[in-house]
Amino acid sequence: MQHTENEAHRLDAADPGHRHLFHVPPAEGGRYPEVAYLAGNSLGLQPRATRDELLADLDAWRRLGVEGHVEAERPWLPYHELLTAPAARLVGALPAETVVMNSLTVNLHLLMVSFYRPAGERTRIVIEDSAFPSDSYAVRSQARFHGLDPDATVVRLKPRPGEDTLRTSDVLDFLAAEGHTVALVLLGGVNYLTGELMDIPAITAAGRAAGAVVGWDLAHAAGNVPLALHDWDVDFAAWCSYKYLNSGPGALAGVFVHERHLGDPRLPRFEGWWSTEAATRFEMTPVSRPPATVEAWQISNPPIFAMGPVRTSLELFDSVGMPALRERSLRLTGWLERLLDEVTVGRPLTVVTPRDPARRGCQLSVRIGVSARSEPGLRAPQSRTEWSMVGSANELTKRLRHEHGVIADAREPDIVRFAPVPLYSTYHDCWRVADALAAAVEVDR
Numbered sequence: 001m002q003h004t005e006n007e008a009h010r011l012d013a014a015d016p017g018h019r020h021l022f023h024v025p026p027a028e029g030g031r032y033p034e035v036a037y038l039a040g041n042s043l044g045l046q047p048r049a050t051r052d053e054l055l056a057d058l059d060a061w062r063r064l065g066v067e068g069h070v071e072a073e074r075p076w077l078p079y080h081e082l083l084t085a086p087a088a089r090l091v092g093a094l095p096a097e098t099v100v101m102n103s104l105t106v107n108l109h110l111l112m113v114s115f116y117r118p119a120g121e122r123t124r125i126v127i128e129d130s131a132f133p134s135d136s137y138a139v140r141s142q143a144r145f146h147g148l149d150p151d152a153t154v155v156r157l158k159p160r161p162g163e164d165t166l167r168t169s170d171v172l173d174f175l176a177a178e179g180h181t182v183a184l185v186l187l188g189g190v191n192y193l194t195g196e197l198m199d200i201p202a203i204t205a206a207g208r209a210a211g212a213v214v215g216w217d218l219a220h221a222a223g224n225v226p227l228a229l230h231d232w233d234v235d236f237a238a239w240c241s242y243k244y245l246n247s248g249p250g251a252l253a254g255v256f257v258h259e260r261h262l263g264d265p266r267l268p269r270f271e272g273w274w275s276t277e278a279a280t281r282f283e284m285t286p287v288s289r290p291p292a293t294v295e296a297w298q299i300s301n302p303p304i305f306a307m308g309p310v311r312t313s314l315e316l317f318d319s320v321g322m323p324a325l326r327e328r329s330l331r332l333t334g335w336l337e338r339l340l341d342e343v344t345v346g347r348p349l350t351v352v353t354p355r356d357p358a359r360r361g362c363q364l365s366v367r368i369g370v371s372a373r374s375e376p377g378l379r380a381p382q383s384r385t386e387w388s389m390v391g392s393a394n395e396l397t398k399r400l401r402h403e404h405g406v407i408a409d410a411r412e413p414d415i416v417r418f419a420p421v422p423l424y425s426t427y428h429d430c431w432r433v434a435d436a437l438a439a440a441v442e443v444d445r
């Protein structure tokens with residue numbers, strides 16, 4: 001390759017990141033002791049600090065039993081409050097607008113209980129055609145819950161024929177033309193498949209101007225790109241913490257509800273004892289007194305041992321800062337893009353993520369196949385030659401892992417996603433991706 005391994009090492013020396021704060025798994029294949037981990041968009045690596053912090057919480061339970069609710073070093077009753085301010089800083093929200101609880105799809109449902117209110121001709125829910133399936137199932141089941149036909153209710157916005165990603169203008173044009181029928185716009189801030197970063201402020205403004213509620217699934221955006229949810233006037237948002245937030249598999253998720261909705265007695269909401277204000281919670285009254293904060297959306301007392309990893313991770317984001325991470329992310333992903341440009345030439349591989357750095361986070365998605373996307377759905381390799389040279393996305397990622405120690409992640413049939421994560425990925429990891437692809441995929445002659 002034109003870009004050499006030494007060049008990667010030089011870049012790493014000049015721009016080292018924070019890899020030393022993480023556990024990087026050993027490699028099972030290839031010639032390097034550690035994996036090149038490019039799957040932080042799926043599951044982030046474990047911060048070194050997490051284990052001790054988690055053990056300290058576990059010790060409090062061993063020593064104190066039930067008294068830990070008030071006497072633990074980090075008392076359990078208000079434990080979730082420790083996560084609120086750093087989570088709010090991460091997504092550009094006020095603390096009153098932010099809470100960490102449950103998991104992502106559960107939170108989307110709880111938010112739709114409040115914010116999906118179909119009425120009259122305004123019943124539709126707008127998602128992207130390549131929405132993560134859980135979101136698609138969630139909105140379809142919400143439509144059914146309201147007695148509506150999901151096929152007629154859920155609008156799936158598709159890229160133009162021959163294009164891989166949505167144009168902002170197409171979303172805006174749709175909302176201008178048909179917004180009067182839309183009750184809810186619920187899009188992914190960064191699309192899980194293509195890595196496209198949507199224009200959150202422009203789409204939010206257009207959706208709200210059309211009279212719809214606008215919510216965002218930020219699973220692939222939180223900790224990946226800078227966010228300003230409050231200033232962008234987003235109605236609500238939810239995100240998970242196991243991808244870029246490195247809080248472990250199935251980690252607790254985050255929720256944002258804009259200040260203008262807080263304390264609104266007209267909003268329906270499902271409640272439990274954690275929805276009532278903390279000061280009178282133990283008066284055990286039959287009727288709740290929800291606070292005028294997003295904590296009113298909480299239901300159960302939170303799992304403390306699941307909160308520790310989120311707290312530890314958010315401290316890390318606070319200490320490094322999103323602006324610095326975004327800067328490094330742009331450098332690292334730009335470098336991976338240059339390497340992929342070199343290695344995809346002549347091979348049946350195409351980067352489908354937008355080339356404009358402002359329209360993406362750190363993830364670059366590579367499609368196995370050479371021509372543009374055709375409808376409906378993603379195009380699978382069309383010729384026998386393409387399949388035999390590369391295999392499916394799963395087959396290719398297995399080869400990358402076992403023969404080269406490169407961990408990427410596959411979305412069948414034909415997308416392989418590579419995410420150089422600015423906290424811990426290196427320029428050398430990116431170089432290993434390109435080197436492994438060059439070896440694993442024959443040049444098309």
Ligand SMILES: Cc1ncc(COP(=O)(O)O)c(C=O)c1O
Nearest residue numbers: 103104105106132134192219240
């Ligand atoms: C964009 C998006 N939405 C929703 C989910 C589902 O998340 P959960 O299983 O935490 O509800 C995922 C999981 O990867 C996702 O990427």
